[in-house]
Amino acid sequence: MQHATLTEQARHWATSQPEQVWMRDLTESGPTDYTWGSAVAEIDRVAAWLEAKFGHGERMALLSKNRAHWIMADMGIIHSGNIAVPLFTTHAQTTAEYILSFTDTKALFLGETENWHGVKAVLPEGCVLITLPGVDCDLPHTKWEDVISTAPAEAPSYEPGPDDTVSLVFTSGTTGLPKGVIQTHATNLIPMRRCQYLFTQREQPRWFSYLPLSHIAERQIVEFSSINTGGEIWFNESLETLARDLPQCRPNIFFGPPRVWEQLRQSITAKFGGAEALATALASDQAGVQALVRGALGMDEVEYCLTAAAPTPPSLIEWWDEVGVRLCEGFGQTEAMGLIITDPENRRIGSIGKPAGEVQVRIGDNDELLIKADGCTPGYYNRPEKTAELWQDGWLHTGDKVRIDDDGFIFITGRVKDYFKTIQGKFVAPPPIEGRFADNPHSEQQCLLGRGYSKTVMVTVLNEPARALPKEQVE
Structure with missing residues (x-):
């Protein structure tokens, strides 16, 4: 009820x-x-x-x-x-x-x-x-x-x-x-x-x-x-005990931002003795390896795996497909949750999905995603000027830039305020460039900097396996 x-x-x-x-x-x-x-x-x-x-x-x-x-x-x-x-x-x-x-x-x-x-x-x-x-x-x-x-x-x-x-x-x-x-x-x-x-x-x-x-x-x-x-609800004691606690719970729904899925990937790869050893095992017995991975993670009863809160590299989603875990992207923000969601049976990698339920979407100025839906925030506490920016003509302004393909799938392309101008006077949009770097097998996080710099600089945080490699190999 x-x-x-x-x-x-x-x-x-x-x-x-x-x-x-x-x-x-x-x-x-x-x-x-x-x-x-x-x-x-x-x-x-x-x-x-x-x-x-x-x-x-x-x-x-x-x-x-x-x-x-x-x-x-x-x-x-x-x-x-x-x-x-x-x-x-x-x-x-x-x-x-x-x-x-x-x-x-x-x-x-x-x-x-x-x-x-x-x-x-x-x-x-x-x-x-x-x-x-x-x-x-x-x-x-x-x-x-x-x-x-x-x-x-x-x-x-x-x-x-x-x-x-x-x-x-x-x-x-x-x-x-x-x-x-x-x-x-x-x-x-x-x-x-x-x-x-x-x-x-x-x-x-x-x-x-x-x-x-x-x-x-x-x-x-x-x-x-x-x-x-x-x-x-089962509560994890600490991040250090995640590998112990998750298999005890065997959740039916599991949510993790891309960084969590990347860390879990690294852990699985290491347990198999490296990427080549895992690839060989998958080629030999993919169904067996998939069952082993899902069981070891405690995801053998998961019905929906959600990844959100940050862009998920397509290569990461494809990797999880290989080991039998189907990641589904979604979209929401503190001001409005449960707006756009991926159906695991109708998924397009790279897309955050389609509008859920009664949610209406349209593209506004600067390709901004605008939302009209039940269950959105009425505004900000004691910040009427910010509330007026959020809500305009009955539409919630998300601040995210998107494109919508012919089949209705929505793709985030950046933030409305993400652009910066270099000292040469050129406008740069970081998300597409950061997305290319996200596909690098050595990269865990990346950020493109340029405002106030003489040159545009990409800052990359190496993942754990890459930190153990010789500098020359990573470069």
Whole structure:
């Protein structure tokens, strides 16, 4: 059954399948499970405590590595009628200070994080600190367990609507100060429901959470998709234990940006003794090698493999095809997710796919992709001038340049503001050039620089195998 808000949808599963596992934390000592019934009960206790202490509509930050209590804290804030502000565990002190100050944050949920020393130095005066289980700190704070035990017995009174703000997700700020993208119940449920028919047809699918939940992609594709479907989330202990944890989970949907797929490729190639040895094995028994690779990765039950968040080199997609894993590109941004998606049965390599569901697209000035769809952000928090730039005449301006082929497949060709002028007065578009370098077997990341330089320079980060080669061979 589908409900219009995250709150109602989570409570639906807590009532209809209370003993079903929702979240599983993987650790060296073994897994810890949280059922729908027990987790939503904790969420409601946290929500009641927050509502009694703060009322509704306040901004509350969340700073922790991924774990079940990240989601419980997130949903506790949302259930209480307040607004979650996720922070990255890698945020610089200046960025954290800006976000906390700009949003007038009233509370912060603290878990394990790399940057607490910098963040605690810029906490707003009067900000209430709540520590997740197993976490302590040297500032006055309230423990999660004490929140649960002292919360009012009554359930929170807040009754959500689909257009109520639930979160502010801040962009990276590559073109200035970070912008807080307003997220509602609808903007988090509609996009994933639009794509769910491609992801999986299972009633209770499994997700593997290893990318930061503070990023909109992981939060929607994993957290909110699980709430939408009643599925199960397994939390990776750390990137160092990825190879151990992923085969335990055997997810049905797996999302990774191109860099993750490249790192996994390097790992597989190394295990086979190099690219030539792998090619020989594939030529001898492709089906056997494919089954071996999928099983070793823990992807033998994957129904949909999504790659997004950055351009994926066609050569990388073709390599994964060879070993039996079909990568599908998609397109979304913090302002609007689940817009364009690839059907694995109707794929064109190099394309981000076709519009999903009711999504309308058109090409505007400078070949910019314009979008009209349900479930898009209403705008930016306290930035009316930026909201006016984002929304014009009912169309969302993505900032991405595209072309659409005769069959309706969409290809990203660059960013509207990516162009730079050399000192010779020539305009240069980096993406096509960077794309050529991305096909180099030694290259992991690449960036073309030219503005303010006497010459145009390509900066390339070598992948791990290339770093072990003699300099002359790489050149």
